[in-house]
Amino acid sequence: xxxxxxxxxxxxxxxxxxxxxxxxxxxxxxxxxxxxxxxxxxxxxxxxxxxxxxxxxxxxxxxxxxxxxxxxxxxxxxxxxxxxxxxxxxxxxxxxxxxxxxxxxxxxxxxxxxxxxxxxxxxxxxxxxxxxxxxxxxxxxxxxxxxxxxxxxxxxxxxxxxxxxxxxxxxxxxxxxxxxxxxxxxxxxxxxxxxxxxxxxxxxxxxxxxxxxxxxxxxxxxxxxxxxxxxxxxxxxxxxxxxxxxxxxxxxxxxxxxxxxxxxxxxxxxxxxxxxxxxxxxxxxxxxxxxxxxxxxxxxxxxxxxxxxxxxxxxxxxxxxxxxxxxxxxxxxxxxxxxxxxxxxx
Amino acid sequence: xxxxxxxxxxxxxxxxxxxxxxxxxxxxxxxxxxxxxxxxxxxxxxxxxxxxxxxxxxxxxxxxxxxxxxxxxxxxxxxxxxxxxxxxxxxxxxxxxxxxxxxxxxxxxxxxxxxxxxxxxxxxxxxxxxxxxxxxxxxxxxxxxxxxxxxxxxxxxxxxxxxxxxxxxxxxxxxxxxxxxxxxxxxxxxxxxxxxxxxxxxxxxxxxxxxxxxxxxxxxxxxxxxxxxxxxxxxxxxxxxxxxxxxxxxxxxxxxxxxxxxxxxxxxxxxxxxxxxxxxxxxxxxxxxxxxxxxxxxxxxxxxxxxxxxxxxxxxxxxxxxxxxxxxxxxxxxxxxxxxxxxxxx
DNA sequence: CTGAAAGCGCTTACAG
DNA sequence: CTGAAAGCGCTTACAG
Numbered sequence: 001x002x003x004x005x006x007x008x009x010x011x012x013x014x015x016x017x018x019x020x021x022x023x024x025x026x027x028x029x030x031x032x033x034x035x036x037x038x039x040x041x042x043x044x045x046x047x048x049x050x051x052x053x054x055x056x057x058x059x060x061x062x063x064x065x066x067x068x069x070x071x072x073x074x075x076x077x078x079x080x081x082x083x084x085x086x087x088x089x090x091x092x093x094x095x096x097x098x099x100x101x102x103x104x105x106x107x108x109x110x111x112x113x114x115x116x117x118x119x120x121x122x123x124x125x126x127x128x129x130x131x132x133x134x135x136x137x138x139x140x141x142x143x144x145x146x147x148x149x150x151x152x153x154x155x156x157x158x159x160x161x162x163x164x165x166x167x168x169x170x171x172x173x174x175x176x177x178x179x180x181x182x183x184x185x186x187x188x189x190x191x192x193x194x195x196x197x198x199x200x201x202x203x204x205x206x207x208x209x210x211x212x213x214x215x216x217x218x219x220x221x222x223x224x225x226x227x228x229x230x231x232x233x234x235x236x237x238x239x240x241x242x243x244x245x246x247x248x249x250x251x252x253x254x255x256x257x258x259x260x261x262x263x264x265x266x267x268x269x270x271x272x273x274x275x276x277x278x279x280x281x282x283x284x285x286x287x288x289x290x291x292x293x294x295x296x297x298x299x300x301x302x303x304x305x306x307x308x309x310x311x312x313x314x315x316x317x318x319x320x321x322x323x324x325x326x327x328x329x330x331x332x333x334x335x336x337x338x339x340x341x342x343x344x345x346x
Numbered sequence: 347x348x349x350x351x352x353x354x355x356x357x358x359x360x361x362x363x364x365x366x367x368x369x370x371x372x373x374x375x376x377x378x379x380x381x382x383x384x385x386x387x388x389x390x391x392x393x394x395x396x397x398x399x400x401x402x403x404x405x406x407x408x409x410x411x412x413x414x415x416x417x418x419x420x421x422x423x424x425x426x427x428x429x430x431x432x433x434x435x436x437x438x439x440x441x442x443x444x445x446x447x448x449x450x451x452x453x454x455x456x457x458x459x460x461x462x463x464x465x466x467x468x469x470x471x472x473x474x475x476x477x478x479x480x481x482x483x484x485x486x487x488x489x490x491x492x493x494x495x496x497x498x499x500x501x502x503x504x505x506x507x508x509x510x511x512x513x514x515x516x517x518x519x520x521x522x523x524x525x526x527x528x529x530x531x532x533x534x535x536x537x538x539x540x541x542x543x544x545x546x547x548x549x550x551x552x553x554x555x556x557x558x559x560x561x562x563x564x565x566x567x568x569x570x571x572x573x574x575x576x577x578x579x580x581x582x583x584x585x586x587x588x589x590x591x592x593x594x595x596x597x598x599x600x601x602x603x604x605x606x607x608x609x610x611x612x613x614x615x616x617x618x619x620x621x622x623x624x625x626x627x628x629x630x631x632x633x634x635x636x637x638x639x640x641x642x643x644x645x646x647x648x649x650x651x652x653x654x655x656x657x658x659x660x661x662x663x664x665x666x667x668x669x670x671x672x673x674x675x676x677x678x679x680x681x682x683x684x685x686x687x688x689x690x691x692x
Numbered sequence: 693c694t695g696a697a698a699g700c701g702c703t704t705a706c707a708g
Numbered sequence: 709c710t711g712a713a714a715g716c717g718c719t720t721a722c723a724g
Binding site: 358359360361362365372373374377396398399400401402 | 709710711712715716717718
């Protein structure tokens with residue numbers, strides 16, 4: 001059953017069937033209902049592939065997950081960020097009549113842009129923790145519509161790429177300010193790898209909150225970790241050894257915060273009574289620690305929603321689309337943070 | 347740039363270009379290299395859509411995530427099972443030349459099969475926690491190639507559907523047997539909702555291990571939970587109130603095991619010194635609890651790998667494909683289980 | 693509001 | 709081993 005058959009059965013031309021299928025409007029109501037009836041009766045479904053070929057538009061957006069070769073994370077999709085993002089992207093895209101093609105590649109794979117090259121997709125959203133700058137440039141230069149969620153605040157491109165980013169600086173500022181407002185004056189910061197831009201930004205946020213409140217920043221309160229649990233642990237141990245355990249700890253990600261939580265627990269230090277701990281990311285895990293971890297949540301769904309809509313606007317040629325938007329993480333108060341107690345166990 | 351142009355530039359016919367593109371073999375080496383050279387030179391990429399239309403094959407497999415309307419899980423993709431499964435599916439499919447189209451729908455959505463209807467996909471894999479029996483039947487009756495990972499052991503279909511399932515009974519048996527072998531004689535079981543087939547199966551496994559070892563099954567050692575943390579907690583509390591805390595606890599999923607872990611921790615009971623705890627699922631969380639949770643891991647990647655390959659075999663018309671395969675969960679020993687101590691704190 | 697014709701970019705028999 | 713022709717199932721101008 002194809003449009004030709006439908007046309008024949010409805011006594012019209014294929015052009016008219018096309019008009020009905022796509023709701024073009026310039027069809028006489030009677031003709032339209034006649035065609036619709038036949039389509040209904042024969043359970044006709046237009047062939048998506050034929051439509052793509054003739055209309056030169058796939059109505060498919062690629063979701064290009066680029067794996068970091070170093071980081072052997074078991075599954076990218078199970079990632080706290082990417083899961084909800086993909087979910088949102090699919091829903092929002094669907095409402096606009098777009099489908100999603102999912103691809104996973106390693107960062108050095110020569111075929112990353114294949115989906116673009118063979119015209120399988122109209123646009124692509126890149127999901128990755130690695131540096132996509134070169135790939136994005138290449139794609140944009142070829143005229144492909146690209147979008148990214150830039151956690152690293154690293155994409156320096158003109159407006160040919162749609163990018164949603166998070167200001168790590170402002171977010172870290174917000175977290176630190178929150179602890180200061182709780183009365184804490186001695187706040188430890190477990191930073192991420194310093195070579196990463198996001199680490200630098202977060203550190204700046206931590207510092208600027210101190211500065212603004214007239215608090216001194218002490219280098220020994222800053223511990224450099226590698227975004228994993230072990231380093232959260234190590235930070236606490238180091239501070240305890242030197243006898244300079246802060247009354248509040250801000251970790252640059254949840255994993256390190258959880259490591260700190262565990263270390264404190266082992267040492268018999270109560271959270272949040274003795275020490276407050278706040279993380280960053282709002283990984284699912286954070287809801288299951290005891291005490292439940294307070295943290296900074298990146299508004300991933302909102303970002304994903306904006307990204308896909310902007311990208312579709314762009315590829316559909318809509319004018320005056322704002323191609324870049326910056327978000328700030330939200331504070332999620334749970335059980336691991338509390339007001340500073342006056343009487344503190346030494 | 348299209349195949350016609352390539353043909354012209356290489357001085358051959360389009361048929362020959364097609365032969366080269368698809369590696370059909372019956373092309374003279376010299377002709378082939380000539381064509382390849384031109385394709386290379388002009389950076390030619392065959393249009394996937396045109397290929398699909400003419401070959402009547404999309405080389406796309408749909409990943410149909412069907413959401414349970416009751417269960418408002420934040421993100422299905424972040425699910426401990428679906429994440430790694432999708433990952434594996436994409437990789438395995440890619441090696442076979444297939445792409446993945448991802449769709450998320452609610453279980454009562456009338457458009458669940460749209461991707462099939464409009465010929466966007468050659469086959470579909472359903473991912474869901476809800477009962478897919480009706481949907482699968484409908485799809486199979488329409489001749490669509492379908493595959494499922496059946497955690498519920500509920501799909502009763504002939505071999506028109508490819509299904510990979512897990513024997514909950516054998517897996518639960520294995521977990522229980524493990525505890526018995528550690529010397530435990532008093533093993534509590536936190537079962538899941540009894541209306542779910544998987545719960546019944548797991549309970550049977552628990553019982554059969556007891557039977558086989560000559561141990562009695564005591565109804566008061568069985569607590570019915572709803573697969574969430576709170577119920578794991580409640581189970582422990584109930585057992586403590588009645589003074590009948592087992593020396594080992596087997597929970598029908600990790601969340602309940604974690605709940606039990608937390609409850610024991612609060613009561614000052616040491617794990618695994620006083621009580622052993624084992625879960626089921628091997629959720630990522632389990633690696634982060636303290637002590638780290640021993641659990642039963644469903645071999646999701648292996649299942650996904652088998653599923654996609656079998657499905658592709660089937661749609662490519664390969665003969666003698668085994669369309670159903672049953673897996674057993676693997677024991678993951680971590681820190682929450684240990685040999686029964688003779689001297690037990692009362 | 694409607695239709696005839698051409699075209700999208702490939703592949704598929706068929707013939708040689 | 710190679711080519712000419714027809715076709716996949718739609719949509720797109722164009723004409724009326």
